Amino acid sequence: MTFSTDQPIALCWLRRDLRLDDNAALYHALKSGHPVLAVFIFDRIILDPLSDRHDRRVAFIHQQIHALQDQLTQLGSTLLVYYGEPLPIWKQIMQAMPLAGVYTNADYETYAKERDQQVQQLLAEQGIGFHAYKDQTIFDTDEVLTDAKKPYSVFGAYQRKWKANLTDFYVRSYPTQNYFNSFYKTAAQAIPSLASMKFKPVNESFPATQVSDQLLEHYAKNRDKPALEGTTQLSIHLRFGTISIRQLVRQAQAHSERFLTELIWRDFYFQILDHFPHVEHKPFRPNYEAVPWLNREEDIERWQQGMTGYPLVDAGMRQLNQVGWMHNRARLNAASFCIKHLLIDWRIGEAYFAQKLRDYDLAANNGNWQWVAGSGNDASPFFRVFNPVSQAKTFDPKEAYIREWIPEYGTPDYPKPMIEHTFARQRAIDTYRKALNRT
Template sequence: MRLNDNTGLYHALRSGWPIVPVFIFDQTILDALEDKRDRRLEFIHQTLLEMQTEFRKLGTSLIVRYGKPLDVYQKLLKEFDIQAVFTNYDYEVYAKERDKAVAELLYENGAEFYMYKDQTIFDRDEVLTANRSPYTVFTPYSRTWQQKLTDFYLRSYPTEKYVRNFLKIDAQPIPTLEELGFKPFNEPFPGKIVPAKLLANYKETRNFPAIPGTSELSIHLRFGTISIRELARQAREHNVTFLNELIWRDFYFQVLDHFPHVEKFSFRREYDNIEWRNDEGEFQRWCEGRTGYPIVDAGMRQLNETGWMHNRVRMITASFLCKHLLIDWRWGEAYFARKLRDYDLSANNGGWQWAAGSGTDAAPYFRVFNPTLQAQKFDPKGAYIRRWVPEFNSLDYPVPMVDHTLARNRAIEVYKKGLSGDR
């Protein structure tokens, strides 16, 4: 969702045809959103308004439609003499099925459909093992990724050279959030600029949730309002640790692309044999941040109030749900999917399966985070906890809902039993 350094847009503008920019609010996705206040949708809407301002300066306009993609394209085919559609790859199962159906519709009507890599540095089959199979362990993947990286892969696509090729169109209306059936939060979103100082200190600050030590660029990466190539150039220049986070992002994309079963099942299928307790009352307490473990509760309350949670705390809260409460990681993943403003299926799924022990490169099942020790290590002065759990250390704060040692031993026993096939 940007005009600069956009692969698909670049190739469209160079195609020789006059270009019409189109955005579709996918009814299939919007209808599935339970909460009619959704930060992701608000961010998309805000971005469309900003893009429309840029398009108007170029004498063209965004064409914004709402509906099921095939229905929308049926109408667009009647409205325009479409020769080709240009877009960028999406790696989610639904998106690949949607794009395949749109491509077939276009071909039936004599139009072409082109897709390009844009939201990753490397994808699909670009980083493979020596025997040409996809990596399932991050460290060797990262090593090969970095060996392959050259300036060629980080070059921007100069769309600005070809903006004269947009079709001249009068301003078209963009539906309001209310017209789409949603209500706004009217809260500011994080900016796109990453201070060089933050990148330089990223390794030292990224694990401490009380300080602004992370970029919070995830929402911009998720919706493509910032170029991954531009960000990777900055990261390579300033901080290897930050670059490593971008490699993790590519890694999870290629895992989802090569192993689509992870969307609904454990990457390691034997982990689907674990007998989860799935206590709904305990799950609700976790959702509301009332577990009696301050670092867990702080994270969940931050998520509920802001739509974002610090990455270190995401690991702690996820581990607590899976290991301490023995609640299926899919429950937690689905809750994060509803709440996170930067929700990305591949990264969210990868993180949850890592915490549960069922994914690629996952934490071993016998590794159970101690929330108290995690708080002491990463929030030593309790500033993050006090910010989100003001009643901590008062009579109003609940006692821990489960003893850590008991929960750890129970988790190891249940996991061992499930993985042995002895249920």
């Protein structure tokens, strides 16, 4: 990237908010009184460790970056796209143009918080302001606290306070489009190709960025049936900010209370990660560290490949491996089977999902894995072990989901159950009970 200018610029640093409409940071940048440029960094600290060079997330981001570039080009401006490590890139940017300020949306992951602190410090050395806004969530950090001003760790109580605090103000869109004439006018700049970053394109399309009111009207009754298209599939868009959470909450308020609850779970896990960053590597409840996992290589392999002999689990794992997404009911069963039936450390399962999910989000993935493991805040009790056979009968009674993902189901090629359910259930309960000193 060789772009430079002598004019003071307000830079809007896009990260998990890859859209121009209803974007808090962009709105404030555009109203700052300075010409605005948007910038995106393909961060090598995140990209280099990815083992799959066909990574869907990278391909998705790259596609969105091109879409943003098209929009900005039509407005007579450009997106500045860099590839490298953020700190040296910011040094480069500071040499290329005088900065009137940097505007960005807050990120709650530990790595991102540390990165932002370093960039903020670097900018401060030259008297440049770093302005971070809430955009990913409806409420963040200390906006939903108990009466004793402590973060919530129980979802039900959090949800009640969340709803009590909600006013129209929190779901109002930022009308960025009214200020688009504040973009700095310049020729479109080049975007690094996927190949130059050693990634390959993926030959598939991604879900639409909107959901119909009709799907939401039926969401509560259909959301648990994996054979139906009963959920929104918006998770990748929520992950990368190609849709606004405020817009979606307004739609939820109008059409589905149940859907709104799921969006509140999302806020809940963000605030858990923000307040209790230790959950990234350790159980929320420290005593759960004592569970003696078996972590057998062969078991891990069979679970990952969808060869456990339990069709709901296997269908889910194969869906994950093939398309990078898994229905929530299957996620629950696959995670429970991994942790409880096979006594595999939840962190191993969590890491596998992190590698494969196109909607991978640290807060949601970690929160849900810890919920299933029992080690999380407000988690499922340790003695709850999903029965993948009765779960399949209840939620996929015609076996349509199972047959969709396991072509050899019902033939001798499909494996027998790798472990007997009653035995595995009792073993899990006994193991947890002993580790936790419960009678």
